Amino acid sequence: MNMKLKKPPQITTLPISTFILHRERYKIDFTYQREAGTWTRSDEQYLIDTILRGFGMPPIFLHEKDGEEFIVDGQQRLNTIWKFRDDELPLNPKYSEDIINDSKNKQKNDGQPAYYYRELHKDWQDRFDSYPLPIIYLKDYNDEEIRDLFRRLQHGKPLIPGEILNAYPGDIILTMRKLAEHRFFKNIIPIKAKRYKHYYIAAQLMYLEGEGIKDISPTYIYEFFEKNKNLNTSSKVYSKVNKVLNYLSDVFQTRTPELRKPGWIITLYLFVAHLLENYSMDNQKTNLKTFFTGFYDAVTNSSASGDQELINFNLAISKGTTSQTNIKLRYNVILKRFLDKYNPMRLDENRLFTEDQKIVIFRRDNEKCQICGKKLIFGDPNTHFHHKDRYIEGGKTEIENGLLVCRGCHLNKIHGDNE
Secondary structure (H helix, E strand, O other): OOOOOOOOOEEEEEEHHHHHHOHHHEEEOOOOOOOOOOOOHHHHHHHHHHHHOOOOOOOEEEEEEOOEEEEEEOHHHHHHHHHHHOOOOOOOHHHHHHHHOOHHHHHHOOOOOOOOHHHOOHHHHHHHHOOEEEEEEEEOOOHHHHHHHHHHHOOOOOOOHHHHHOOOOOHHHHHHHHHHOOHHHHHHOOOOOHHHHHHHHHHHHHHHHHHOOOOOOHHHHHHHHHHOOOOOOOOHHHHHHHHHHHHHHHHHOOOOHHHOOHHHHHHHHHHHHHHHHHEOOOOOHHHHHHHHHHHHHHHHOHHHHOOHHHHHHHHHHHOOOOOHHHHHHHHHHHHHHHHHHHOOOEOOOOOOOOHHHHHHHHHHOOOEOOOOOOEOOOOOOOEEEEEOOOHHHOOOOOHHHEEEEEHHHHHHHHHHHHO
């Protein structure tokens, strides 16, 4: 059977002003278009911002048939453009704050910001009207041929959260990428980095560290990234996540099949983050690995054992894994079982010596570094107060456990010897 080959479609651009001037010319082919109104107001405002900034957009497909032009793909975009041009759609500060408050726009509006097309300075209006819309003309295609074209257009997989986040602006993306390169992701979890899956898991950990235990559906992660564009590798969020991942990497060391699903990774992270914050965990690494693999096995076999608490855990790790309720349930169960079994030493809640404690230690130790004998000045940055019994090993923040040292000895001789 010989296949009839079509002439390649005509590819061109038309300024927005042409579509505004001749909007009645373009008819909607409802056979292929989604219902108008599918886009949210935020979607529409994001498109207008894209146009005003001169960024590209996917082509609009027009079908020439019997002397008429039908919109085959692009109705939502054109409707949005017409709405903005008719002053029915304002700019959104979330996307266009700098444009809204542009000096030329404020000058036109007596110092007031510009939200609608009519309020924009002529330079901005011209920029919008002259934007070149990419157009692909289809000439005399039949229904089957257009449907085949749509199948080809939609063949590509939709973007997943990691891919979407990777396109966000700001330092927070660099922070996410840095964490996703951690050895925990490379050597421990058996999840391939394909399509930026590691990015999304790292983003979820950052969100949980910054916001606490909440729903971690994509919408909330996106909002967190938009609000925290400047979050960098000097932030507490990065330091805390990195600290937990370092510890987990030391615990498991090799590829761990129990961590093949994000729900288990999230549960383990939250559980261990709490332990590191509140308990002496340096001597618990072997116990933690043994406990976790055993706990995983017990959850997997919970139906046979009849352990209702683990049955509930299994349900919460199997369905709705991103909901706040299920995350809290899993966190509480695994934490309780570990503490009941191993009873690690709790860290002193008062990690830092008070000013009064420092004064007593300073006088007691004769105002000298107890390592090198150097004379010290109270309040000077070089004057440090050290826990004799290390804090992370359960040492108390008490005068009897305090030691006056200089900065050099504290960092190089004391902590240096412990590394």
